[in-house]
Amino acid sequence: MIDAVTIWEVKVQLGELCKQQRQRYKISQEDLAQELGLSRYTIQKFENGKNATLDTVLKIANHFNLLEKLYQALKNLENTNDINSLY
Amino acid sequence: MIDAVTIWEVKVQLGELCKQQRQRYKISQEDLAQELGLSRYTIQKFENGKNATLDTVLKIANHFNLLEKLYQALKNLENTNDINSLY
DNA sequence: TATATTTGTGTATTATAATAAACCATATAA
DNA sequence: TTATATGGTTTATTATAATACACAAATATA
Numbered sequence: 001m002i003d004a005v006t007i008w009e010v011k012v013q014l015g016e017l018c019k020q021q022r023q024r025y026k027i028s029q030e031d032l033a034q035e036l037g038l039s040r041y042t043i044q045k046f047e048n049g050k051n052a053t054l055d056t057v058l059k060i061a062n063h064f065n066l067l068e069k070l071y072q073a074l075k076n077l078e079n080t081n082d083i084n085s086l087y
Numbered sequence: 088m089i090d091a092v093t094i095w096e097v098k099v100q101l102g103e104l105c106k107q108q109r110q111r112y113k114i115s116q117e118d119l120a121q122e123l124g125l126s127r128y129t130i131q132k133f134e135n136g137k138n139a140t141l142d143t144v145l146k147i148a149n150h151f152n153l154l155e156k157l158y159q160a161l162k163n164l165e166n167t168n169d170i171n172s173l174y
Numbered sequence: 175t176a177t178a179t180t181t182g183t184g185t186a187t188t189a190t191a192a193t194a195a196a197c198c199a200t201a202t203a204a
Numbered sequence: 205t206t207a208t209a210t211g212g213t214t215t216a217t218t219a220t221a222a223t224a225c226a227c228a229a230a231t232a233t234a
Contacts, residue, residue, distance in 0.1 A: 184225100189222070192219070193217080195214100197213080203208070
């Protein structure tokens with residue numbers, strides 16, 4: 001059994017993804033916050049792996065055009081019968 | 088431009104996925120809440136598409152062995168350079 | 175260098191997710 | 205039928221995410 005991924009690691013990864021996408025489009029935390037109607041502090045905390053609400057996460061995902069992809073991934077999981085469909 | 092997926096739809100889909108997985112393993116909302124250290128009301132609201140915290144969502148995902156899959160999906164997004172890598 | 179911008183951090187307040195406890199309707203089992 | 209279990213809902217309280225400031229430390233730009 002390989003090391004299981006932890007909730008903490010997923011949150012860190014989510015934050016890093018946000019930071020990476022944001023920097024790719026060369027916008028500041030302040031800019032992103034403004035465009036999403038959030039405070040910069042909320043973006044700041046999210047990018048540093050802190051807890052957040054689903055609305056915050058999905059607003060950010062939507063801004064970087066990742067919502068459709070997420071939705072389809074969820075649809076696929078629904079059709080996946082087995083727990084570990086690895087093969 | 089095809090209909091864009093909304094944040095609301097993703098939350099509904101997340102809730103349905105939880106409900107579906109839970110029923111597949113024949114456990115009640117109460118059971119799931121107990122096992123995750125959450126209240127039944129939190130599960131109830133999440134399954135009905137209400138807002139929730141990332142911790143709640145990830146606890147549920149982890150319980151149904153979906154955390155690793157999510158983590159890998161995020162890693163893949165990080166390597167995806169273009170916004171719409173459709174081709 | 176100096177200046178501006180961005181990020182990280184702190185504090186107080188507000189908004190709201192989470193909890194705990196009930197209650198009712200429905201479904202399932204005895 | 206009568207119990208039992210489950211899901212949906214309400215109310216009150218608690219915990220905490222989000223906000224709005226401020227300020228310092230980096231980072232980039234002139």
